Amino acid sequence: PDVDECGSGTPCAPPGRCLNTEGSFVCECPRGYRAGPSGTSCHDINECLEGEFCFPHGECLNSEGSYSCLCAQGYAPNPEGTACI
Incomplete structure (x- = not known):
């Protein structure tokens, strides 16, 4: 069985x-x-190694199960934290 x-x-x-x-x-x-x-x-999944997330105005920071963006001065993360605008 x-x-x-x-x-x-x-x-x-x-x-x-x-x-x-x-x-x-x-x-x-x-x-x-x-x-x-x-x-x-x-x-x-380290999304930061699999694409250009957050670029060109920020840096991608991997987290467990997701990622976030550390944005350059003058830019802010979108509501999901997945891009810099």
Whole structure:
């Protein structure tokens, strides 16, 4: 019989959600996170390394599951904190 890995412990959390499969499990990761190569864990995405967020008028600061902008003098973060205007 199949062992429900999701029923014993929390292999994906935080912040992922465990989904049992026949003989294994996979992690469903929330926005800002990505499944690891095996699909059995969730890791923070460093958005600052994946695009030019906040540029050219600010610096991108990664945070767990998200990012924010440190804006240059004369610019302010938009309401979401994801760009400098």
